[in-house]
Amino acid sequence: MEVADLTTFAAVARCAGITRAARELHTVQSNVTNRIKALEEEVGVRLFERHSRGVVLTSAGQRLLPYAARAVALLQEATAIARDEGEAQGTLNIGTMETTVATRLPEVLGRFAEMCPAVDLVVQAGPTAELVQKVLDNLVDGAFVAGPIDHPDLVAERAFEEELVLVTSRRWQNLAALRNNATPISALMFRTGCSYRQRLEQLLVQLGRPAYKRLEFGSFDGILGCVAADIGITLLPRVVVERSPVAASVVTHQIDVNIARAPTFFIRRRQTYEGTALRMFVRCLSDRVQQVPPLFPVSAELAYAH
DSSP states (O other): OOOHHHHHHHHHHHTTTTHHHHHHHHOOOHHHHHHHHHHHHHHOOEEEETTTEEEEEEEHHHHHHHHHHHHHHHHHHHHHHHHOSSSSOOOEEEEEEEHHHHHTTTTHHHHHHHHHHTTEEEEEEEOHHHHHHHHHHTTSSEEESSSSOOTTEEEEEEEEEEEEEEETTOOOOOOOHHHHHOOOOEEOOOTTTOHHHHHHHHHHHHHOOEEEEEEEEEEEHHHHHHHHSSBBEEEHHHHHHTTSGGGGGGGEEEHHHHHHHEEEEEEEEESSSOOOHHHHHHHHHHHHHHSSSSSSHHHHHHHHHH
């Protein structure tokens, strides 16, 4: 099998379409189609079923995909090992939740840039589910995601801990008012795959408000602006709200610690070569984490929970 064929196959499977895969690979659709055809001829079975919206893996394609991903990752790792002379250089791809890069990472990124000026750092923002998959697919070297994380192919190290708060307009001065009012509400949230979205849905059930309208946004600035305008409510880290220009126009509500406590983990692939650039990044992160006191000491947590 040709490496380029396997790389193309993995991209098409990930993108669920020839056009999207071609865009990701910076090539034309005909090249993608020809490589998939060549790979199918090589293995002797069809790997994709075509439909009006794109393609979907056949059972044979599903069996091949993890091996293709491992083969491509192994070759990329071999190249990285050969080029690593003990000096941090090249490109380092880091994934992160938007809230994390806005509030927790500036100092880490600044320190890393100072220590490793020869490294091109690429930061990609997205929801937790998407970032986990990108790490598994070898599209990023590591990522900051919401915990808990339990996957046999990943190493997860606790990085930060956020306190989540319910954020409302000034119309809602306490949770009792929100719980007892029959007025329809809208929940402002990030797209599917966001851990905070799942926690907000859980909280609304606890508050006895399981029926609500979902409004999806791409940035927390947009969410908070709409909360201030009394369009809906949301759940975000307290530090995000406090640093927002609209902080004085919204109300934050302390919630159950089981939902409020939101640890952020830095994850990376377990069985892979860790280059100098990634090791230096982890060192910068570790130095920063040691400077941040815990948000939920035991005594405070017990009082908070009751």
